[in-house]
Amino acid sequence: MTRARSTRTAVLLLSRRVHYLAGLAIAPFLFLLALTGLCYACAPQLSDTLYANQLFVHDASREPVPVSTQVRAALAAHPQDSVRQVTVFEDPERTTQVVLADPGIPEPRALAVHVDPYTAVVTGDYPTVDGRAPVQAWLGQLHTNLHLGEPGRLYAEFAVSWLPAVMLFGVLLWALGPKKRRQRLKATNPKIRIRAWHGLLGVVVVVGLLVINFSGLTRTMTAGERVQTALGTKPGAVVHQDVVPGSPGPVDLDTIVRVAHDSGLTGDLTLTPPRAYDEPFKVAESSPGLPMRKGVVLIDQYRGVAVGVQHFADYSLAGQLRLLAVAAHHGLLFGVANQLLLIFLALAILAVLAMGYRMWRQRKPAPAPPRALAKLPRHVLVPLVLVCALLGWLLPVFGVTLVAFLLWDALREAGRKSRTHKPKRRRAAHALPKGQRSSPSLPVVTGTRRRTPATPHPERQDKKQDRRVSTPA
Numbered sequence: 113m114t115r116a117r118s119t120r121t122a123v124l125l126l127s128r129r130v131h132y133l134a135g136l137a138i139a140p141f142l143f144l145l146a147l148t149g150l151c152y153a154c155a156p157q158l159s160d161t162l163y164a165n166q167l168f169v170h171d172a173s174r175e176p177v178p179v180s181t182q183v184r185a186a187l188a189a190h191p192q193d194s195v196r197q198v199t200v201f202e203d204p205e206r207t208t209q210v211v212l213a214d215p216g217i218p219e220p221r222a223l224a225v226h227v228d229p230y231t232a233v234v235t236g237d238y239p240t241v242d243g244r245a246p247v248q249a250w251l252g253q254l255h256t257n258l259h260l261g262e263p264g265r266l267y268a269e270f271a272v273s274w275l276p277a278v279m280l281f282g283v284l285l286w287a288l289g290p291k292k293r294r295q296r297l298k299a300t301n302p303k304i305r306i307r308a309w310h311g312l313l314g315v316v317v318v319v320g321l322l323v324i325n326f327s328g329l330t331r332t333m334t335a336g337e338r339v340q341t342a343l344g345t346k347p348g349a350v351v352h353q354d355v356v357p358g359s360p361g362p363v364d365l366d367t368i369v370r371v372a373h374d375s376g377l378t379g380d381l382t383l384t385p386p387r388a389y390d391e392p393f394k395v396a397e398s399s400p401g402l403p404m405r406k407g408v409v410l411i412d413q414y415r416g417v418a419v420g421v422q423h424f425a426d427y428s429l430a431g432q433l434r435l436l437a438v439a440a441h442h443g444l445l446f447g448v449a450n451q452l453l454l455i456f457l458a459l460a461i462l463a464v465l466a467m468g469y470r471m472w473r474q475r476k477p478a479p480a481p482p483r484a485l486a487k488l489p490r491h492v493l494v495p496l497v498l499v500c501a502l503l504g505w506l507l508p509v510f511g512v513t514l515v516a517f518l519l520w521d522a523l524r525e526a527g528r529k530s531r532t533h534k535p536k537r538r539r540a541a542h543a544l545p546k547g548q549r550s551s552p553s554l555p556v557v558t559g560t561r562r563r564t565p566a567t568p569h570p571e572r573q574d575k576k577q578d579r580r581v582s583t584p585a
Contacts, residue, residue, distance in 0.1 A: 124288055179200060184232075
């Protein structure tokens, strides 16, 4: 066997083992992510249907009243609350959302009050997280942490940390595996046919999975900050001038909106009041679709002028790619088509997992693929170890679970070898089954079918001789 052929065989063995074992480990968690993601992809339309009275106006033909008047109407309905942020939507049929800090609602939740921008009438309110409607927030939390709090986020991080390795080795198996793929898709043998469809569908969805996985990794609990810092996707702080308190005094919200528009912001504007007297007003831009609108303007709360501006073009290339991936992950990049693509992706993942489980059931009781690290040549093994060490530092959950698996595999292999080389103890005669016990008075002959003649009894021999003597001639 040539060196290239042996390397290819070792890589195939390693790919099969990692894809099989890691795929089995993350399959239940990936199933939950795909299923909850499928539900979350339909959340915008579900929210608009359930909360249509709060979110939409009945008549958009009038001239809108000032934003300050709308906020006063929300505070009049809830006088004990304070303003946390105000969102003015680009869509003229949307109501203005005023998020209030309610003492009866614990952090990070708040109270979202919706006001008709044309009549300054409160249309309704509900508890919210990040300005989302209750059903959308509930489905989002289900997808993120299964409503288990911060520890629940580890299930998703475990899946997205191992998913790139599973996909990489799966693509290698498909590329280096058997050819004649079209014939294998129509094979009469169900094992061959299911394996062929599993590989084909996995390769089809791998690009979409990489985009979703990249977006999810940048927001994980332990690896998010490290990944963003390493890739340079973390947006820097907006540089701004100092805010000096003085006359003419704090400006109103309508002036803040006008200055934000003059600074180039369009779309949905979220206004966040300053928390201190020497901090600026923050206006963030967020709107679905392309081109991306993710600008931020800091406005002096006393003079009503912009003291800091950051647009989408000011982000690094990696930062822009991350924002695009996050928008695609949430179904906001290109409207309904984006949501349909997410639904297809979730259904395809569920199908791949179902076929993988079917292949596992067909394989039983066969053992897992054999160990392959020792068979890898040095020029492949050394880079692989270095990459795993780097990924283990960058993705802590991946590193911890990889070390735990290697230790378990080593202990399991050592136990198997000890059982194999352990000498067999000879069983005593009384411990043998009744049919296998041998008589101590008879010689045991092995290797031949000839029987040993029995020795005659001495008394019987004497009687025979006496008969011969007493017989007459």
